Amino acid sequence: MSTTIRPSHGAARRPVKDPTRRYSLAGGLFYIATFVASIPAWVLIRSSINDDLSFIPGHETQLLWAGIGDWVTAMTGVGAAVALYPVVKRQSQALAIGYVTTRLVEAAVIMVGVCSLLAVVTLQDLVGTAGSDPAALTAVGQGLVAVRDWSFLFGPGFMATFNALMLGTIMYRSGLVPRVIPAVGLIGAPLLFAANVATMFGYNEQTSTVTMLATLPIAFWELGVGFYLTVKGFRPCAVTAGLTTVD
Secondary structure (H helix, E strand, O other): OOOOOOOOHHHHOOOEEOOOHHHHHHHHHHHHHHHHHHHHHHHHHHOOEOOOOOEOOOOHHHHHHHHHHHHHHHHHHHHHHHHHHHHHOOOOHHHHHHHHHHHHHHHHHHHHHHHHHHHHHHHHHHOOOOOOOHHHHHHHHHHHHHHHHHHHHHHHHHHHHHHHHHHHHHHHHHOOOOOHHHHHHHHHHHHHHHHHHHHHOOOOOOOOHHHHHHHHHHHHHHHHHHHHHHHOOOOOOOOOOOOOEEO
8 A cells, every 4th residue: 555745734834045145135235335334434525625635624523434434435345245255156256256356455445545534633633733844734634635535536436347347247147136237337337437547647536527427327336236135135047046945
């Protein structure tokens, strides 16, 4: 007499867990956090520095908070790359490593700017002390602010274009997110790169309308991928096939 073995109801109802969800959630939140930290920092810096790069007295606290904001921006950028790497490397390990590397370089350059800002605060503490030369302190402070401006150009400026090209290519080819999101980033990367080159050679300012317009596609790409990964997670595709396990 044969016996039919039926699966238990408990086994049939066990939830299916997507192990990539924690990576997409972390990556998305880190992407959003870069905007939350970087925009207030930029506003605080602009309100504390004159057009001639001299520091406005009494804004030391604002610069300290701006330094913290830029530091958080650097760390969250690296965090996003580390969080996404275990998944995106399945599409292209070379591009995934390149993406992590560009994020690390970006963070290092941002930190150069952070140290420059904090050094300006230190100089302000010397103003009025015995033996200090106000003119010399102002000149050194302007030089430090200039260093921060260049670090902003080569950090969030140039490196953002390489971030978009590498991660955008992975996301577009794999279909991990709707392709319209990385497509905007891939279109915006050369536009921002060209605007940054123009800034480098003195044809426009980092805060000019041209640069701001060239930044919009990259901003849409980064915010888009951040919110999509936070809310939806990765889309099912060849990259995530075989990664879903039964909890």
